[in-house]
Amino acid sequence: MAASIFDSLCEELERATGLDRLVLRGTVRLALKSVGLDAAALTKRHVELVAEKILPAELEKRGVADAARLCASVLGRIAVSEGEGRDDSESPDAIFRRLAAR
Amino acid sequence: MRRLGGRAMLAVAALIGSSFILVSLVVGGRLLLLGFRAKRAPELAIGLGLFSMGGFSSPLLVVSQLAEGLGVGARAGCALVAAALMAAGMTSLLWFTWRVFRPKERWARWLLAGFAVAFAGCVIGQAVSPGYAAIALKQELPWLSYRLLTSAALAWCGVESLHYSRISARRQRIGLSDPAVTNRFLLWGGSTLTCTLLTVVTGVLDPSLSGSLVGVVAAAPVALAASVSLWFAFLPPAFYTRWLLARPA
Numbered sequence: 642m643a644a645s646i647f648d649s650l651c652e653e654l655e656r657a658t659g660l661d662r663l664v665l666r667g668t669v670r671l672a673l674k675s676v677g678l679d680a681a682a683l684t685k686r687h688v689e690l691v692a693e694k695i696l697p698a699e700l701e702k703r704g705v706a707d708a709a710r711l712c713a714s715v716l717g718r719i720a721v722s723e724g725e726g727r728d729d730s731e732s733p734d735a736i737f738r739r740l741a742a743r
Numbered sequence: 744m745r746r747l748g749g750r751a752m753l754a755v756a757a758l759i760g761s762s763f764i765l766v767s768l769v770v771g772g773r774l775l776l777l778g779f780r781a782k783r784a785p786e787l788a789i790g791l792g793l794f795s796m797g798g799f800s801s802p803l804l805v806v807s808q809l810a811e812g813l814g815v816g817a818r819a820g821c822a823l824v825a826a827a828l829m830a831a832g833m834t835s836l837l838w839f840t841w842r843v844f845r846p847k848e849r850w851a852r853w854l855l856a857g858f859a860v861a862f863a864g865c866v867i868g869q870a871v872s873p874g875y876a877a878i879a880l881k882q883e884l885p886w887l888s889y890r891l892l893t894s895a896a897l898a899w900c901g902v903e904s905l906h907y908s909r910i911s912a913r914r915q916r917i918g919l920s921d922p923a924v925t926n927r928f929l930l931w932g933g934s935t936l937t938c939t940l941l942t943v944v945t946g947v948l949d950p951s952l953s954g955s956l957v958g959v960v961a962a963a964p965v966a967l968a969a970s971v972s973l974w975f976a977f978l979p980p981a982f983y984t985r986w987l988l989a990r991p992a
Contacts, residue, residue, distance in 0.1 A: 676919060677910040679847075687919070694917040733843050733907050734920050736785045737927045740774065741977050 646719065647673075647680040650688055653715040654696075658705045672699045677733065684729065685719070692716050752960060759963040763938075766970040767797025770977045788839040793973075796832025800825045807879040818879035826869060826878075826885065830862035833896045836935075844903040858896055865889035890946040897939040904932030922987045923979065930976035937969040 647669070655665045672695045673680055678687055692712040700708035729735055771793030778786030806813075807821035837858050845851035865886055869875065873883035884890070908928035914920035941962055945953045952958030975983055 675910070676914045676917060677907065678919075690917045690919060731846075733928070734911060734914065734924055736843050737931075738921075738924050739777070739781070739783070740786065740789070741923070741927060741979055742777065 645681065646683045646685065646688055649719045650683075650692070650715070653718050654700075654712075657711050657715055658700060658708075660700075660703060660705065664703065668699050668703060669696065672696050679732075682729065682732075688719060689716060752956070755963075757959055757963075760959060760966040761802075762970040763797055763966045763973075764802050766973050767793045770973055771795075771798055774977065785839055785842055788835045788842065792832045792836035792839060794832070795828040796836070800828035800832060803828065807875075808881055815876050815880065819874070819876035822875040822879040823866075823870065826866050826875070826889070829893065830866045833893060834859045834862055836900050837896055840900045840903050844907055854899070858892065861888070861892055862896075865892060884950050887947070890942070890950075894939055894942045894947060897935050897942060901932045901934075901936035901939055904928050904935065906932075908932060922990060923984050926987050927976050927979075930972045934969045934972035934976065937965055937972065941965055941969075 651662075651666050651669055654660070654669065655662055658665065660668070670680060672691055673683070673687075676691065676695065678691065692715065693709075696712050697708040700712070705711065771790050774786050774790030775794055776790075778784070778788075778790050803821050803825035807818045807825060810818060810821075813821075834855075837855050841848075841851045841855045865888060869878065869886055869889065877883040878885055905928070908925060911920050911925040911928050915922060915925050945958055945962060949958075952961070979987075
């Protein structure tokens with residue numbers, strides 16, 4: 642089975658930061674949770690935004706230096722499977738957006 | 744003269760308070776239509792909840808308790824239908840809350856099931872004792888557990904939405920959400936928590952307030968606030984959406 646975009650992100654970050662696998666995955670999960678994202682339904686756009694705007698601060702809290710540059714360099718190496726994470730139509734945001742549709 | 748002034752005040756306050764019924768019917772009806780057209784369960788659930796609970800259950804209960812011209816049987820029937828609609832509407836809103844905010848959490852599924860069973864138990868149990876005729880004639884109150892259940896259910900709906908509004912605000916800051924949607928969580932949460940406050944005060948803390956001049960006058964602005972929140976959440980006027988989108992993040 643192909644690795645998910647979440648696995649791919651974690652593996653690349655693990656390699657780049659040298660952080661323990663469990664710590665790293667927990668850190669990424671917390672970063673995703675803070676903006677209501679589910680690791681199983683990530684899109685590349687989600688990962689780009691989280692890696693640019695949330696993860697650097699979380700990684701720096703765990704002693705990773707120059708985390709912003711590191712996250713940017715990791716983004717280019719993430720593998721995204723065909724069709725992955727495309728169905729966002731049942732997220733709270735998508736549902737609440739529909740509720741006021743004209 | 745003083746009595747006339749009191750009656751006028753009561754009538755105005757009751758009219759303002761009943762705005763919630765009208766808004767529930769309009770917004771709930773619209774969401775139901777949206778759900779039918781798109782065949783989407785969340786839209787149907789919230790629409791059904793507002794339509795049956797805010798739109799029909801509350802006025803039916805008032806009719807059952809105030810329509811002295813009706814026979815006792817008819818009034819008891821109205822009270823029974825009001826309680827059944829309240830239970831069905833609340834369960835529908837709870838299902839919406841679980842489905843939107845906690846679809847993967849096992850505890851939330853159990854909580855939803857617990858609420859549904861408890862509501863059904865209350866509706867059936869109240870028919871046995873004290874009986875819907877006694878409730879309609881205001882000789883007895885509905886069960887305390889039924890009144891507490893309604894408050895707790897509304898509170899869960901409100902708290903989940905307010906909690907997600909904070910997450911949505913963070914999403915907005917990184918470009919994953921827009922201000923109108925973030926604000927919708929806030930308004931829906933605010934509206935349901937306002938209703939929670941009303942049900943706690945008039946249903947649990949001091950049921951004698953319900954129907955009294957003081958109670959109706961005090962409840963009117965609170966009900967109006969809930970109505971406006973509901974309206975602006977799901978039928979936002981264009982000027983309001985423009986204002987939200989123009990605000991700095």
